[in-house]
Amino acid sequence: xxxxxxxxxxxxxxxxxxxxxxxxxxxxxxxxxxxxxxxxxxxxxxxxxxxxxxxxxxxxxxxxxxxxxxxxxxxxxxxxxxxxxxxxx
Numbered sequence: 614x615x616x617x618x619x620x621x622x623x624x625x626x627x628x629x630x631x632x633x634x635x636x637x638x639x640x641x642x643x644x645x646x647x648x649x650x651x652x653x654x655x656x657x658x659x660x661x662x663x664x665x666x667x668x669x670x671x672x673x674x675x676x677x678x679x680x681x682x683x684x685x686x687x688x689x690x691x692x693x694x695x696x697x698x699x700x701x702x
Contacts, residue, residue: 615691617646619653623697629653639672640683642693657695669696 614633623629634645647654659665663681670677671694672685679685687693 614689615642615687615693617642617693617695620694620696623656623695627652627656629656629695636687638683638687639670639677639679639685639693642687643683656697667698669698670694671696 615636616631616633618631619629629650632646632649634642636642636645643654643657657665657668657670661681662683664670664677664683670680672687673691673693677683677685
């Protein structure tokens with residue numbers, strides 16, 4: 614099953630444990646995850662359901678291609694990582 618993990622800087626703000634769900638796209642994976650942990654949704658997606666500007670999503674080590682529809686395909690072995698981008702100087 615595809616897995617979903619979050620960096621520790623995001624876990625400081627909300628409870629977001631790693632999870633595995635049956636999913637064929639990133640949208641499916643997020644939907645399954647957010648049904649179980651709905652409070653995480655607002656940290657990852659904006660009100661239109663697109664990935665927030667300050668969030669990076671990696672699918673099998675590569676940047677998410679479709680940040681709006683989340684249509685990137687997953688395999689049963691896919692690993693998805695959500696990273697809160699840091700900024701500052």
